[in-house]
Amino acid sequence: KAGVTQTPRYLIKTRGQQVTLSCSPISGHRSVSWYQQTPGQGLQFLFEYFSETQRNKGNFPGRFSGRQFSNSRSEMNVSTLELGDSALYLCASSLEGTGGYTFGSGTRLTVV
Amino acid sequence: GENVEQHPSTLSVQEGDSAVIKCTYSDSASNYFPWYKQELGKRPQLIIDIRSNVGEKKDQRIAVTLNKTAKHFSLHITETQPEDSAVYFCAAMNTGNQFYFGTGTSLTVIP
Numbered sequence: 001k002a003g004v005t006q007t008p009r010y011l012i013k014t015r016g017q018q019v020t021l022s023c024s025p026i027s028g029h030r031s032v033s034w035y036q037q038t039p040g041q042g043l044q045f046l047f048e049y050f051s052e053t054q055r056n057k058g059n060f061p062g063r064f065s066g067r068q069f070s071n072s073r074s075e076m077n078v079s080t081l082e083l084g085d086s087a088l089y090l091c092a093s094s095l096e097g098t099g100g101y102t103f104g105s106g107t108r109l110t111v112v
Numbered sequence: 113g114e115n116v117e118q119h120p121s122t123l124s125v126q127e128g129d130s131a132v133i134k135c136t137y138s139d140s141a142s143n144y145f146p147w148y149k150q151e152l153g154k155r156p157q158l159i160i161d162i163r164s165n166v167g168e169k170k171d172q173r174i175a176v177t178l179n180k181t182a183k184h185f186s187l188h189i190t191e192t193q194p195e196d197s198a199v200y201f202c203a204a205m206n207t208g209n210q211f212y213f214g215t216g217t218s219l220t221v222i223p
């Protein structure tokens with residue numbers, strides 16, 4: 001079966017712009033979580049969606065938001081981009097959100 | 113919130129030797145502990161996981177042990193091979209289904 005698909009793979013944006021990233025989970029998985037990966041901070045949890053509801057949220061500013069659709073696909077939005085938002089953004093899906101998360105290949109965002 | 117510490121940050125072993133990576137966590141309510149392997153430029157891949165009601169789990173050359181009392185868990189890789197070279201991340205999930213990752217261990221297996 002298809003894995004977790006993230007689009008686009010690469011993005012270059014300028015400061016102040018906004019960006020939307022997409023994540024299609026494994027078929028049947030209802031939980032989608034998002035992570036920011038940087039060399040200095042490692043993997044940091046952004047938020048988790050389950051059945052179209054945000055169930056958990058990490059310690060990121062309100063510029064980071066997300067949503068999940070009825071087909072479990074999820075989008076993450078970052079507004080007013082800052083240079084420090086440059087990172088690899090990973091999403092992961094799980095059947096019920098209780099473990100067994102599978103990661104996508106990520107979207108590499110560069111803010112210039 | 114949860115705090116996960118991972119050691120060492122880098123580890124080099126000779127091919128065929130064993131490698132051990134240790135993680136500690138702070139939230140005694142955490143109940144799920146996965147380990148991920150991330151090769152350069154690739155996605156993290158789940159290699160083994162353990163739940164809080166189990167003390168040890170093994171899958172071929174890989175094993176994970178959990179000490180709930182001391183709040184630490186370890187990844188053991190035996191008979192290491194060059195293809196085991198990667199960054200390994202531990203994580204702890206709390207009862208709110210939030211994941212907290214360790215800072216990663218870069219493992220190099222020297223042929």
